[in-house]
Amino acid sequence: MNVAKFLDPNSWIDGSIGPLYVRLRKRIEDGIESGVLEPNTPLPPEREIASLTALSRVTVRKAIEELVDRGVIVQIQGSGSFVTEKKARVEQSLSRLTSFTEDMERRGMASESKWLERGIFIPSPDEVVVLALGASDSVSRITRLRIAGDRPMALERASLPLDILPNPTAVEKSLYEVLQASGNLPVRAIQKISAINLDEKDAELLGVPENSAGLHIERTSYLSSGRVAEFTRSKYRGDAYDFVAELRLATN
Amino acid sequence: MNVAKFLDPNSWIDGSIGPLYVRLRKRIEDGIESGVLEPNTPLPPEREIASLTALSRVTVRKAIEELVDRGVIVQIQGSGSFVTEKKARVEQSLSRLTSFTEDMERRGMASESKWLERGIFIPSPDEVVVLALGASDSVSRITRLRIAGDRPMALERASLPLDILPNPTAVEKSLYEVLQASGNLPVRAIQKISAINLDEKDAELLGVPENSAGLHIERTSYLSSGRVAEFTRSKYRGDAYDFVAELRLATN
DNA sequence: GAGTGGTCTAGACCACAGG
DNA sequence: CTGTGGTCTAGACCACTCG
Numbered sequence: 001m002n003v004a005k006f007l008d009p010n011s012w013i014d015g016s017i018g019p020l021y022v023r024l025r026k027r028i029e030d031g032i033e034s035g036v037l038e039p040n041t042p043l044p045p046e047r048e049i050a051s052l053t054a055l056s057r058v059t060v061r062k063a064i065e066e067l068v069d070r071g072v073i074v075q076i077q078g079s080g081s082f083v084t085e086k087k088a089r090v091e092q093s094l095s096r097l098t099s100f101t102e103d104m105e106r107r108g109m110a111s112e113s114k115w116l117e118r119g120i121f122i123p124s125p126d127e128v129v130v131l132a133l134g135a136s137d138s139v140s141r142i143t144r145l146r147i148a149g150d151r152p153m154a155l156e157r158a159s160l161p162l163d164i165l166p167n168p169t170a171v172e173k174s175l176y177e178v179l180q181a182s183g184n185l186p187v188r189a190i191q192k193i194s195a196i197n198l199d200e201k202d203a204e205l206l207g208v209p210e211n212s213a214g215l216h217i218e219r220t221s222y223l224s225s226g227r228v229a230e231f232t233r234s235k236y237r238g239d240a241y242d243f244v245a246e247l248r249l250a251t252n
Numbered sequence: 253m254n255v256a257k258f259l260d261p262n263s264w265i266d267g268s269i270g271p272l273y274v275r276l277r278k279r280i281e282d283g284i285e286s287g288v289l290e291p292n293t294p295l296p297p298e299r300e301i302a303s304l305t306a307l308s309r310v311t312v313r314k315a316i317e318e319l320v321d322r323g324v325i326v327q328i329q330g331s332g333s334f335v336t337e338k339k340a341r342v343e344q345s346l347s348r349l350t351s352f353t354e355d356m357e358r359r360g361m362a363s364e365s366k367w368l369e370r371g372i373f374i375p376s377p378d379e380v381v382v383l384a385l386g387a388s389d390s391v392s393r394i395t396r397l398r399i400a401g402d403r404p405m406a407l408e409r410a411s412l413p414l415d416i417l418p419n420p421t422a423v424e425k426s427l428y429e430v431l432q433a434s435g436n437l438p439v440r441a442i443q444k445i446s447a448i449n450l451d452e453k454d455a456e457l458l459g460v461p462e463n464s465a466g467l468h469i470e471r472t473s474y475l476s477s478g479r480v481a482e483f484t485r486s487k488y489r490g491d492a493y494d495f496v497a498e499l500r501l502a503t504n
Numbered sequence: 505g506a507g508t509g510g511t512c513t514a515g516a517c518c519a520c521a522g523g
Numbered sequence: 524c525t526g527t528g529g530t531c532t533a534g535a536c537c538a539c540t541c542g
Contacts, residue, residue, distance in 0.1 A: 019511060045527060056513045058310075061528090071440060074478055077528045078521035084478035087384075097499040132339075188323060189499040195447045195465040195490030213447040213465035213490070219499075226326050226336035238447030238465070245497040247349040247441040247471075271530060297508060308532045313509085329509045330540035 003044055006036045007052040020055055024063035032072065032083055042080035043073065097189050097221070099176040100146050100156065109149040117143035117157075118168050127159045130220060130231045140165040142175065145205055152206045153240055158232040179229070186221035186229045193217050193243060198235065206237050213238035255296060258288045259304040272307055276315035284324065284335055294332035295325070349441050349473070351428040352398050352408065361401040369395035369409075370420050379411045382472060382483045392417040394427065397457055404458045405492055410484040431481070438473035438481045445469050445495060450487065458489050465490035 005011075007027065016023045031037040043049065046064070050057040064081060067073040075081045104111040123131070123139040133139065139159050146154040158175060164184045165171070171178050179185050196216045203210045214235050221230040257263075259279065268275045283289040295301065298316070302309040316333060319325040327333045356363040375383070375391040385391065391411050398406040410427060416436045417423070423430050431437050448468045455462045466487050473482040 021511080042527095047527085056515095058514090059512060062511090071474070071478070074476060075528060076521080077519065078526080080521095080527060097501045185501065187501045191497045191499060192494050193445055193467070193497065194494035195467045195488070197449075197463075197465045197490075211449075211463060213449045215445070215447045222323070224326065226323065236447070238449075242444050242446035243497075245443045245445065245495075247443060249349045249437065249439045273530080294508095299508085308534095310533090311531060314530090327509060328540080329538065330507080332508060332540095 001034075001036050003031075003036060004052055006031055007044070007049060009053050009055075013053070021059050021062040024049075024053060024055065024060065025066055028063065028067060029072070037083050039083045039085045042082050045080065097186060099174045100154065101174040102176075104148040104153075107148075111146065111148045111153075113173065114145040114147065115142075116145060116155075117141060118171070120162065120168065123159070127231060131159060131161050131228050133161060138162050140168040142168050142171055151240060152237070154234050154236040155202060155205060156232060156234040158230055160230050161228075164229050175230075184223065184229055187224045189219050189221040189230075191217055191219045191243075195238070196235070202235055206235070208237055208239065215241060215243065217243070253286075253288050255283075255288060256304055258283055259296070259301060261305050261307075265305070273311050273314040276301075276305060276307065276312065277318055280315065280319060281324070289335050291335045291337045294334050297332065349438060351426045352406065353426040354428075356400045356405075359400075363398060363400045363405075365425065366397040366399065367394075368397060368407075369393060370423070372414065372420065375411070379483060383411060383413050383480050385413060390414050392420040394420050394423055403492060404489070406486050406488040407454060407457060408484060408486040410482055412482050413480075416481050427482075436475060436481055439476045441471050441473040441482075443469055443471045443495075447490070448487070454487055458487070460489055460491065467493060467495065469495070 012027050013020070013023060016026060028037065028043070037043060043064075044052065046057050046060050049055075050060045053060070064073060064075070068075055071084060073081055074084055098106070101111050119141065120138050121141050123133055123137065127133065127139050128137075131139065140162055141157065141159050143155075143157040145152055146156055160168075164182075165175075165178065176185060194216045196214055197211045198206065198208065198214045200210045202214070203212055206212075206214070208214075215238060217232075217234045217236065219230070219232045219234070220228060221232075223229045264279050265272070265275060268278060280289065280295075289295060295316075296304065298309050298312050301307075302312045305312070316325060316327070320327055323336060325333055326336055350358070353363050371393065372390050373393050375385055375389065379385065379391050380389075383391065392414055393409065393411050395407075395409040397404055398408055412420075416434075417427075417430065428437065446468045448466055449463045450458065450460065450466045452462045454466070455464055458464075458466070460466075466489060469484075469486045469488065471482070471484045471486070472480060473484075475481045
C-alpha cells in the first residue's frame with residue numbers, strides 16, 4: 001500500500017465521524033499502526049497531504065499537532081515530519097486519568113472491591129477545603145480495599161460533593177462509570193505521590209508485613225468547568241504497584 | 253484598567269518577542285496575574301479580542317489554546333471563555349521536566365551534591381538496552397548523593413550515551429545545564445515510581461533508619477528527535493519528598 | 505434569534521535545512 | 524536555491540447556549 005493511496009480521501013474520510021482533523025489524525029495513526037508509515041521515514045510534506053486528502057493545510061497541521069504532542073511524530077523545520085521509533089513513544093495511557101478498574105485491566109488483571117465504608121457523612125476539615133464545600137454541606141465517601149488478581153493492592157478513600165455523587169451506594173464497581181453516567185466525569189487530576197511505611201492496620205488489610213513500604217497517593221480531580229469533583233487518598237502496596245508518569249520540558 | 257485598553261496592541265505588542273500568539277498568550281497571562289481579567293468572568297469574545305489587538309481570530313484562538321490546556325481558561329461553546337479560579341489551576345511546573353537542582357529551588361531549598369561515582373564505564377545490560385547502545389559503546393555514569401537544606405534527599409545514578417555526555421567530570425552541579433550547553437537537553441521523560449524499603453547501606457547514606465520507606469524513581473529522558481538521552485535511577489527519602497503529577501482524560 | 509466558540513478554507517510570507 | 528515546517532490573515536459556515 002503506498003502512502004498516496006492510503007491517504008486518498010475516497011477510501012476513508014466518510015468511514016468515520018467527527019471533525020476532519022480528527023478523522024485525518026486517526027487515519028495517520030492507522031497508517032503508522034499498520035506499517036504504511038514507517039518509523040524514521042518522513043510523512044509526505046504537509047502541502048502534499050493537503051492536496052492528497054483535499055483538505056486545507058491548516059487542517060492537516062491540526063491533525064499532525066496532536067501526534068507531535070504524543071511523541072508519535074517529530075517535526076523538524078526545514079526538513080520534514082518523521083514517525084518516531086516505537087520505543088521512543090509515550091504510551092497513550094501514561095498521563096491518562098484512569099480508574100483503578102481500568103488501570104488493572106490494562107495490566108491484564110481482574111479487579112474487585114471490598115467495601116469498608118460507603119455513604120454520606122459530615123465532611124472533615126480537609127474535605128471542606130479541597131472540595132470547596134459550604135458550611136452545611138455533606139460529603140459522599142466511599143472507602144474500599146482494592147483487590148486485583150486475588151491480591152489486595154490498595155486502600156482507597158474517595159470523597160465527593162453530594163451533588164456530584166448523590167447516591168454513593170450506587171457505586172458497585174467503577175466510580176468513574178457512575179460519574180460518567182451523570183455527566184460528572186473529571187477531565188483532569190493532580191496526584192501527589194509519596195512513600196510511607198504501612199502501619200499495622202493497613203499492612204494487615206493489604207496482606208504485607210508491618211512497616212512495608214507503600215505508595216501514598218492523593219488525587220484531586222477536576223471537571224471541565226474547573227470545579228473539584230473528587231478527592232481521593234490511597235495507599236498502594238509497594239511491592240505490587242508502580243506509577244508511571246510523563247514529563248515535558250516547559251516551552252515558556 | 254479596563255480590558256479593552258489592556259489588550260490595545262500599541263502598549264505591549266512590541267515589548268516582547270516571538271510569534272504573535274505567544275506574545276498575546278503572555279499578555280493574557282499577565283492580565284490574569286494582575287487582576288485585569290478576573291476568575292469566573294468571561295474574556296472578551298474571540299472576535300472582539302481579534303479586533304482589539306488587530307490580530308486574526310485564528311491567532312487569538314492559538315493564544316488561548318495553550319491557556320485552556322493548562323486549565324487557566326475554560327471555553328464553553330455557545331457561552332464564552334472564562335478564567336478559572338486560581339485553586340483549580342494546575343501549577344505550570346507540575347508536569348514539567350526539572351532537574352533536582354531546579355526542583356529544590358522551586359521548593360525554596362539550596363541543593364548540593366556529594367559525588368559517589370563519576371566517569372566512563374562499560375555499560376550494564378540494562379543500560380545497553382535502554383540507551384540503545386552499540387556492542388562496543390561505553391557509557392557516562394554519574395552517581396551522587398543529593399543534599400537539600402542540609403538533609404540528604406536522594407541517591408541518584410544517571411547513565412548517558414558517551415556522545416551525549418563525553419565528559420562526565422564536567423558536571424559540577426546540574427547535569428541539565430551541561431546538556432543544555434551542548435544542545436542535548438531532553439524535552440520529554442517517562443518516570444516510573446514505586447515504593448521500596450531502604451536497605452541498610454542506602455538508609456545510612458540518606459540518614460534514615462534502615463527499612464524506612466523510600467521512593468524509587470526510574471526516569472528515561474528523550475531528545476526532541478526521539479532518541480534516549482538519559483536513564484536515571486533514584487532513591488528518595490520517603491519522609492522528605494513527594495512527587496506531583498498531572499493526569500488528563502484521554503480525548504480519543 | 506443573536507452571540508459565542510468550533511471547524512475549515514485558500515493563500516501568503518517567514519525561518520530553517522540541506523544539497 | 525528549493526523544499527520543508529512555522530506563522531498569520533480574512534472570511535465563511537456550523538454547533539451550541541441563552542434569553
